[in-house]
Amino acid sequence: MSGLENLSEGDLETLKIIFDPTAVIGEVVDREDKFQDDEPEPSTxxxxxxxxxxxxxxxxxxxxxxxxxxxxxxxxxxxxxxxxxxxxxxxxxxxxMLKDDDPATTILVGCTNGPCRTVKYLDHTEDRREGKAIPRTV
The missing domain is CATH 1.20.58 (Methane Monooxygenase Hydroxylase; Chain G, domain 1)
Incomplete structure (x- = not known):
């Protein structure tokens, strides 16, 4: 048992391309993924x-x-x-505009769990707005 009997036709073609020194590039079958076309743009x-x-x-x-x-x-x-x-x-x-995290800031300010975490987040936000590098903390 060689283990090749469970491979798909595409897998077998790929192996042939890789391992057959006589294979010509022109023989390669293009098996592009077939994606469904996007929905047409609405015209409302x-x-x-x-x-x-x-x-x-x-x-x-x-x-x-x-x-x-x-x-x-x-x-x-x-x-x-x-x-x-x-x-x-x-x-x-x-x-x-650097305003993409404003709602998160508002939510965190009202949060009573983990006030230290909130302060770190707010410091991060201010540093980001001032263009400072923000050290990564774990």
Whole structure:
């Protein structure tokens, strides 16, 4: 028993390519993964408005106008709240503004468990905003 009988056809082809010195590259069968196509982009008026607002927001962010970009992304979320794209784009703007962890800070401040942990987190946040290197602690 050689152990090859349990291998798939693709596995056998791979082994042949690796170990057969006479195999020609042209003989290699391209067995690309077959992924299902993404869903078509929605064409609802709400989606199109949200997309337009996101584009305005992205342009503003590229120009360094982050407050304006955030306003546009908030409008995009309001235009189509069921679609994740605007939320993702708004999150990117918040990251650029270094405000992506503000809600977490608010939650941690109200937490009575582990106040030392909260202080460390807040110190980390301030260091990050000031561009300081943050030592890794375990």
């Amino acid at each position: 008026p709400e989606y199109l408005e949200s997309k337009s607002l996101r584009l305005f927001g992205a342009r503003a962010a590229e120009q360094g106008k982050l407050e304006e970009a955030l306003e546009e992304m908030n409008k995009a979320v309001a235009a189509a709240p069921e679609l994740p794209d605007a939320y993702n784009d708004r999150a990117q703007v918040l990251r650029l």
